[in-house]
Every structure is written in C-alpha cells, then in structure tokens.
Amino acid sequence: MTRGVVSIAGYVPFRRLQRSAVAAVFGSGGGKGARAVASHDEDTTTMGVEAARLALRSAPGSAPSALWFATATPAYLDKTNATTLHAALRQPADVAAFDFGGALRSGPGALRTALESGGPGATLVVVSDRRDGLPTSADESAGGDGAAAVLVADDGPGTPVIAQYLGGASVSDEFLDRWRTAGDRRSRTWEERFGETRYVPLGAEAWQAGLKAAGVAADEVDRVVVTGMHGRAAKAVGRALGVRDGVLADDLALTVGQTGAAHAGLVLAAMLEQSGPGEVVAVVSLADGADVLVLRTTPAIAAWSPADPVAAQVAAGADLPYGKFLTWRGMVTPEPPRRPEPQRVSSSAAWRNEEWKFGFVGSQDRSSGAVHLPPSRVSMAGGAVDDMVPIDRADAEATIATYTIDRLAYSPSPPIVFAVLDFDGGGRFPVELTDVDPDTVDIGDRVAMTFRKLYTADGIHDYFWKAKPVRVASGDAAD
Amino acid sequence: MASHGIKDRVAIVGMGCTRFAEHWDKSLDDLIVDAAEETFASAGVTKDDVDAFWFGTAQSGMSGITMARPLQIDRKPVTRVENYCTTGSEALRAAAYAVASGAYDVAMALGAEKVKDSGYQGLNAFPIPNDGTARTLTAAAMFSMVAPAYGKKYGVGEDELTEVLARISWKNHQNGARNPRAQFRKEVSTETICASPRVAGRLGVFDCAGVADGAAAAIVVRAEDAHKYTDTPVYIKALSFAAGSGSGLIDPEYDYTWFPECAAAAQDAYAQAGITDPRHQLAMAEVHDCFTPTELVLMEDLGFAPRGTAWKEVLAGTFDRTGALPINPDGGLKSFGHPVGASGLRMFFEAWLQLRHEATPERQIDTDKTLALTHNLGGYPGEMVSFVSVVGTELG
Numbered sequence: 001m002t003r004g005v006v007s008i009a010g011y012v013p014f015r016r017l018q019r020s021a022v023a024a025v026f027g028s029g030g031g032k033g034a035r036a037v038a039s040h041d042e043d044t045t046t047m048g049v050e051a052a053r054l055a056l057r058s059a060p061g062s063a064p065s066a067l068w069f070a071t072a073t074p075a076y077l078d079k080t081n082a083t084t085l086h087a088a089l090r091q092p093a094d095v096a097a098f099d100f101g102g103a104l105r106s107g108p109g110a111l112r113t114a115l116e117s118g119g120p121g122a123t124l125v126v127v128s129d130r131r132d133g134l135p136t137s138a139d140e141s142a143g144g145d146g147a148a149a150v151l152v153a154d155d156g157p158g159t160p161v162i163a164q165y166l167g168g169a170s171v172s173d174e175f176l177d178r179w180r181t182a183g184d185r186r187s188r189t190w191e192e193r194f195g196e197t198r199y200v201p202l203g204a205e206a207w208q209a210g211l212k213a214a215g216v217a218a219d220e221v222d223r224v225v226v227t228g229m230h231g232r233a234a235k236a237v238g239r240a241l242g243v244r245d246g247v248l249a250d251d252l253a254l255t256v257g258q259t260g261a262a263h264a265g266l267v268l269a270a271m272l273e274q275s276g277p278g279e280v281v282a283v284v285s286l287a288d289g290a291d292v293l294v295l296r297t298t299p300a301i302a303a304w305s306p307a308d309p310v311a312a313q314v315a316a317g318a319d320l321p322y323g324k325f326l327t328w329r330g331m332v333t334p335e336p337p338r339r340p341e342p343q344r345v346s347s348s349a350a351w352r353n354e355e356w357k358f359g360f361v362g363s364q365d366r367s368s369g370a371v372h373l374p375p376s377r378v379s380m381a382g383g384a385v386d387d388m389v390p391i392d393r394a395d396a397e398a399t400i401a402t403y404t405i406d407r408l409a410y411s412p413s414p415p416i417v418f419a420v421l422d423f424d425g426g427g428r429f430p431v432e433l434t435d436v437d438p439d440t441v442d443i444g445d446r447v448a449m450t451f452r453k454l455y456t457a458d459g460i461h462d463y464f465w466k467a468k469p470v471r472v473a474s475g476d477a478a479d
Numbered sequence: 480m481a482s483h484g485i486k487d488r489v490a491i492v493g494m495g496c497t498r499f500a501e502h503w504d505k506s507l508d509d510l511i512v513d514a515a516e517e518t519f520a521s522a523g524v525t526k527d528d529v530d531a532f533w534f535g536t537a538q539s540g541m542s543g544i545t546m547a548r549p550l551q552i553d554r555k556p557v558t559r560v561e562n563y564c565t566t567g568s569e570a571l572r573a574a575a576y577a578v579a580s581g582a583y584d585v586a587m588a589l590g591a592e593k594v595k596d597s598g599y600q601g602l603n604a605f606p607i608p609n610d611g612t613a614r615t616l617t618a619a620a621m622f623s624m625v626a627p628a629y630g631k632k633y634g635v636g637e638d639e640l641t642e643v644l645a646r647i648s649w650k651n652h653q654n655g656a657r658n659p660r661a662q663f664r665k666e667v668s669t670e671t672i673c674a675s676p677r678v679a680g681r682l683g684v685f686d687c688a689g690v691a692d693g694a695a696a697a698i699v700v701r702a703e704d705a706h707k708y709t710d711t712p713v714y715i716k717a718l719s720f721a722a723g724s725g726s727g728l729i730d731p732e733y734d735y736t737w738f739p740e741c742a743a744a745a746q747d748a749y750a751q752a753g754i755t756d757p758r759h760q761l762a763m764a765e766v767h768d769c770f771t772p773t774e775l776v777l778m779e780d781l782g783f784a785p786r787g788t789a790w791k792e793v794l795a796g797t798f799d800r801t802g803a804l805p806i807n808p809d810g811g812l813k814s815f816g817h818p819v820g821a822s823g824l825r826m827f828f829e830a831w832l833q834l835r836h837e838a839t840p841e842r843q844i845d846t847d848k849t850l851a852l853t854h855n856l857g858g859y860p861g862e863m864v865s866f867v868s869v870v871g872t873e874l875g
C-alpha cells in the first residue's frame with residue numbers, strides 16, 4: 001500500500017520583522033534577513049486553520065477522519081485546540097481532533113506518526129508555532145511564526161498520494177539544550193556547544209537509519225532540509241549528510257525564521273511545492289533527538305496545485321515596525337484605547353452559533369435567494385420562515401463596498417479598519433479588515449476571509465473571521 | 480391596519496429641561512429631581528396630580544424604580560422605557576398614548592441619562608452575553624461611512640463635502656452658543672472644525688455630538704383639558720416610530736446615503752399630521768444630528784430637500800436659525816449635548832419654547848408658523864430605530 005502526502009500547505013503570516021531593526025533600537029541583537037510575525041490577532045490555532053484551509057483546498061474530495069494539531073505554544077491548555085480547527089474547517093463530528101502538545105518535537109512527531117501508521121481514512125496533521133524571545137535575544141530574531149498542514153493517507157480514490165512516504169527514523173535522547181516551563185515568556189538554553197555535541201551525532205544516526213528504512217542512498221536525495229532551533233547543529237548536520245551539491249534546500253531562516261514545532265512541516269511544504277514527479281525529498285528535524293522523513297514524489301504531483309505556495313506567501317510579506325512587533329508580542333505595553341475592554345464570550349452562545357462563529361456559514365432563503373450573515377430563521381426578502389439552507393462564505397471572495405477607519409473603538413492594535421463586503425455569489429457583511437495598512441484600502445478592493453482571534457477576555461479567546469486583501473504575489477511558484 | 484395617530488387629542492402642558500453638561504457634581508437622582516420639579520412647576524401641578532409616569536433611560540438605571548425612588552412616587556405606575564437613542568421620545572409616546580386611550584388624565588414622560596460616570600469618552604453600550612461575533616465599532620465609525628457614499632452618489636467632491644459638514648457643525652455651535660442650557664456655548668470657526676483630530680473615517684471631533692449628562696420632561700393631558708393648565712398648550716399632531724429590520728447591514732442594495740427608517744417615520748408622521756409640504760409648513764425642526772453627515776442626510780429623509788440637494792441648501796444657509804427652515808435652533812446634539820435618554824424630550828422642549836415664543840430674544844426664531852418637528856434616531860446606518868413627531872400650537 002502506498003502511503004504518503006495527499007496535500008500539503010504552509011502558512012506564513014503577512015508581517016515581517018527586519019532583523020536589522022532590533023540593533024537600530026537596542027544597539028545589539030538582530031541579524032540578517034527577516035522573520036515572519038503573527039499578527040496581533042493570530043495565534044497557533046488561527047495560523048493552523050489557515051494552513052489547513054489551504055491544504056484542503058488543494059485536495060478536493062478528501063475527507064480526513066482525524067485532525068491532529070501540534071504546537072509548542074498552544075492557545076489553550078486543558079482545552080483541546082484541535083476542536084477549534086475542527087469547527088473552523090467544518091469537519092463532521094465523527095472526525096477525531098487531538099492535540100499533540102507542548103514540545104517542539106510534537107510537530108515532527110505527529111507528522112511521522114501519521115506517515116508511519118497506516119489504516120483507513122486520511123489524517124490531517126496541522127503543525128503551528130509562534131516563537132518568542134526577549135528583546136535582542138537570539139530567539140527573538142531567529143524564531144519565526146507559521147504553520148503547516150499535511151494531509152496523510154493511503155493512496156486511493158479521492159486521496160491520490162503526491163509524495164509517497166518511503167521511510168523514516170527517530171532517535172531519542174534526554175538532555176537539556178532548550179526548555180521552557182508553563183507560563184514562561186521565553187525559552188532558556190544551555191551553553192550552545194553542549195547541544196551541538198549531542199545533536200550532530202544524533203542527526204547523523206537518524207539520517208543513516210532513515211535512509212536505510214527508505215531504501216535510498218544519500219546521493220539519491222534531491223531535496224533536504226535540516227531543521228531545528230539549534231541553528232549551529234542543524235548546519236553541521238546538513239554539511240555531513242553526504243548529499244549532492246545543491247540538494248540542501250532553503251530552510252527559510254532568512255525569510256521566515258525558525259517556526260519551532262511547525263518548521264519541519266513548513267519546509268516540507270515548500271520543497272514539495274517546487275518538486276516534480278519522482279524526486280526524493282527528506283526532512284531532518286533536531287529536537288530532543290532527531291527525526292527523519294524520506295518521501296518520493298509521485299506522478300500525481302503534476303496534477304496537484306497548491307492553493308497559495310509558501311514561496312508566494314514569503315514574497316507577499318510586508319514589514320512591521322519593531323515597536324509594533326514588541327507590542328504584539330506583549331513585550332511592551334503602550335497606552336490602550338480609552339474604551340472599555342470587551343467582555344468574555346458566552347460559551348453557550350458560541351456553541352449554539354458554532355457554524356456561524358467558527359465556520360462563517362450564513363443562511364440563504366430558498367425562495368428569494370437572500371443571504372443572511374449571520375444566519376436568520378426569517379428572510380429579509382419575502383419573510384419566509386424556516387426555509388433557509390446553509391451558505392458557506394468562508395471561502396468566497398468579496399469586494400469592498402465601503403469602509404471606514406475607527407480610531408476610537410477598542411482593539412488590541414488600533415485603529416480598526418472596517419469594511420462592508422459584498423461576497424461573490426451573494427451576501428453582504430460588515431467586518432474588520434486585517435493584514436492591511438489603513439492608507440491603502442479602497443472601495444472596490446478584493447478581499448478574502450481569514451480566521452482570527454478578535455481578543456481575549458477572562459482567558460477566553462474570541463475566534464471569528466476577518467477579511468484580508470487578496471494579494472497577487474510577484475514570485476508565484478505555483479504555475 | 481393603519482397608523483391613525485392621535486392628532487389633537489393630547490397636549491403638552493408643562494416641560495422642563497436641565498442644562499446638558501458634564502455634571503460631575505450631579506447624580507442621576509439630582510438630574511431627575513431637577514427636571515421633574517421644573518416640569519411640575521411649568522404645568523402648575525405636583526407629583527400627586529400625575530397619574531402615571533414613563534421614564535426613559537438607555538443605560539443609567541433599570542426599571543421605573545430608578546425614577547420613583549428619587550421623586551418618592553409611591554404606588555403609582557412608573558415604567559422604564561428604552562429604545563436606543565430614541566428612548567426619551569419613546570417615553571413621551573407612551574405617556575401620550577396612555578392619556579389618549581383614556582386610561583389616565585395626567586401623565587409624565589421624563590428622560591434622563593448619567594453618561595459621565597463611566598470614565599470613558601463617548602457612549603458605551605451595555606454588554607449583553609453573546610457569541611463574540613458582533614462588530615464592536617463606535618457609532619462614529621458606522622456613521623462615517625455615510626459621507627463618502629453620499630459624496631460619490633451625488634458628485635460632491637471631498638473638499639466640498641468637508642465644507643458642507645463643517646457648515647452643519649458651525650451652525651449648531653452658533654445656535655448652542657446662544658442657549659444657556661446647551662453643553663457647548665461657544666462659536667467655533669469652520670477652520671477649527673476642519674482641523675479637529677480625526678475620530679473615525681473623515682469625521683473629526685467637531686463632527687460628533689457632545690456627550691453630556693442631563694434630563695428633560697413633559698406633562699401631557701387630554702387636549703380638552705389643556706387650558707386648565709396653560710393658555711399656550713402644545714398639541715401633539717403626530718407621533719411616528721419605525722424600527723428597521725437590521726437588514727441594511729446585510730442587504731447589498733443599501734448604499735449608506737439615506738436612512739430608510741427615518742424616511743418611513745417621516746412619511747407616517749406627515750400623514751398623521753396632514754402635512755404635505757414640510758419644508759414650508761414647519762416653523763422649525765429638531766433633528767438627530769449625532770454626527771454631521773447624519774444631519775445632512777436627514778434633510779432629505781425628512782423631505783426638507785430633494786435627494787442629492789441638501790448639501791447645497793446647507794451651504795446656502797437654508798437651515799440656519801435665521802434661514803427658511805431653522806434646524807436645531809437649540810444647538811442640537813452637537814452643541815446642546817446628548818444624554819441619550821433625555822435627548823428626545825430635549826427636542827420637544829425646544830419646540831415648546833420656540834412655538835410659544837419663550838426662547839430668549841437673541842435666539843427666538845422669527846416665525847408665524849405654528850408647527851414644529853422633532854426627529855430622534857437610534858442605532859446605526861442599516862440597523863436603526865427612528866422617531867418623528869409633529870407638534871403645534873393650534874388645533875385643527
């Protein structure tokens with residue numbers, strides 16, 4: 001049975017911090033290139049939703065039977081975050097939703113587990129992370145925010161495998177290189193040299209074991225990335241892989257940063273998006289041991305079209321001032337708007353309205369066609385009662401009918417840019433815009449919906465949808 | 480099925496209104512007592528002569544007890560009403576209908592709001608438990624979408640529209656400056672208005688209503704009893720109310736250049752009152768100028784100017800205190816201030832003063848017409864409640 005990747009997508013948030021901006025403020029810190037920065041309204045759950053939406057969009061007809069979510073920076077503890085993704089992706093109730101929590105290794109671990117364990121049904125593995133560090137720290141600059149989603153299944157009708165899993169390996173070891181206790185804002189690390197002496201042999205051992213399991217030689221590998229929060233060790237392991245020149249692929253360090261638990265998935269997405277049929281693609285992940293995945297693309301990859309390739313998302317980013325970055329990370333607290341903070345969301349109201357709140361599903365009057373956002377039992381056109389069908393608007397694009405900028409309303413990052421949207425295929429909804437500079441908005445602009453966190457009150461995250469501009473990337477790698 | 484109205488069946492025989500201001504030294508109870516006592520004195524009655532009370536407050540208190548306690552009204556019907564910013568008008572509508580029905584001889588409507596104890600600027604809504612998906616924009620932002628839509632539809636350039644809106648604010652400040660009960664008693668130049676800091680969209684601070692504490696009240700009786708109380712009663716000609724379905728927010732046909740709820744309420748009010756040419760029949764109008772574009776659009780919704788022409792009339796001075804149809808001669812929400820539950824009754828208070836020629840000479844409008852209109856709205860473009868009344872000093 002051929003098992004492997006049916007679809008895959010990365011999600012890179014819109015904002016970038018140029019690392020040089022750090023030293024410009026503090027006189028030290030930073031470095032070369034840029035890191036991706038989650039917006040103030042994004043967390044690992046919302047980024048995971050965006051990656052999963054892209055992966056599922058490129059795999060029409062697939063129906064996962066399980067949704068696994070792995071992150072080292074979960075939005076909730078105790079409460080499962082995968083159920084939020086499950087709701088936002090409108091998955092049926094019989095789809096299992098599990099978190100793989102806490103450790104950086106949970107990301108590559110979830111991926112390998114899905115690839116190794118056969119059986120009926122597809123598993124959607126979503127990995128996501130949001131990496132913090134104190135101002136001027138190496139983690140602040142080297143870290144990145146992002147997510148990836150990988151749909152894994154046995155090859156079959158509806159689930160054509162685009163990259164067959166050839167084999168892999170995991171080597172585990174207990175040592176303290178990097179750690180963080182619950183509630184800590186930042187990770188702590190042991191002396192860098194020590195970690196390197198552990199990771200280099202662990203990486204080499206896992207690599208050899210992985211190649212053996214896959215039945216390929218090192219010089220047969222066409223694309224590989226070694227990833228891990230220990231940058232020096234990852235580079236050293238990469239140099240010793242024994243692959244051909246030019247096979248070591250872009251690890252996105254200069255453009256996105258190290259996205260922790262998400263990074264193995266993200267670089268795998270970026271590599272597969274650029275691969276043709278018959279290529280051997282591998283990932284080595286260094287976290288409390290080493291994990292290796294080896295895949296070979298199939299002829300089916302030629303017919304697979306990524307919805308929004310990682311390269312295009314990287315190219316579409318826009319810079320964020322360092323002050324905003326520090327604010328969004330909670331490292332500095334600027335004067336808040338002088339408005340009452342929002343109250344917490346009602347749990348029961350949110351549950352009742354799950355389809356609307358998490359799925360952005362409205363209702364459409366069957367007789368008049370009128371679209372109600374949110375759904376309504378009584379139609380605004382003709383007054384028909386209880387004669388509505390659900391209408392999914394999350395994936396519909398829209399045009400800005402009019403807009404305004406609210407400088408007074410409460411927002412975690414004022415001002416609020418707000419627009420009245422007319423959706424393709426019907427429906428109007430006034431909603432907040434995000435990933436946008438207020439000065440660039442105009443009537444007639446095209447937007448798409450994105451799952452975001454509006455605010456947090458009493459520890460409850462208020463998840464809902466916003467709209468963001470549809471951007472045509474300059475460096476389109478898809479076509 | 481019809482809206483029959485109660486033309487000439489009920490009269491206002493006494494009114495009172497506190498100054499609208501940031502009353503840091505007055506409680507809600509103080510404002511209620513001050514407005515009520517002035518109103519009782521105006522009608523020559525005591526609280527014991529009043530059979531029933533309607534108390535309007537948007538969010539300063541719950542239930543009729545909020546009014547009964549400070550006034551020590553004991554074992555009488557006291558009802559709190561709330562309907563967004565039309566709350567004060569709704570109190571009067573309820574009191575007038577109660578008298579018209581014959582249920583009571585004398586009824587009082589009192590609206591009061593204490594907004595300046597919140598510690599925040601502007602108005603802030605009561606939080607009702609919800610699913611977290613409702614928008615959280617300020618009213619200023621919602622109304623700010625009207626101006627560009629209007630300009631685009633009728634070909635009014637951005638600079639010209641800025642001048643029009645500034646003219647409305649300038650006019651209302653001119654009027655408020657002459658009114659001892661107004662919150663802002665200062666004339667403001669159009670240059671200052673245009674240079675004020677932006678709040679939302681292109682709306683600046685001077686495009687927004689003043690936020691004030693205050694109270695206002697009226698006593699109503701059957702028209703045939705009116706002369707027992709005063710030689711100059713003001714008769715109710717029309718009371719009209721329209722709540723929208725909220726579908727303007729989600730209806731692609733809605734273009735933000737008018738308020739259908741207000742146009743509907745006006746049409747009904749004119750039918751009740753028998754008005755066919757409001758612009759020429761009315762001595763004056765008080766309208767809900769929560770933001771300058773609101774007043775502009777209302778001139779058309781209320782039939783004072785054909786669609787797409789109100790901006791020219793504004794610039795021509797038609798709606799100035801000395802113009803053909805004075806709008807907000809007391810200063811309006813902009814300059815008189817907007818204590819939500821009191822504003823509707825404050826509008827009646829100005830009609831009461833002007834139609835009886837009791838405004839101070841420097842601000843009394845020069846007219847021999849006997850009809851005035853009040854317009855009060857609540858909510859936002861697309862999701863609005865609207866009230867329109869017509870009152871007059873002559874029967875028939």
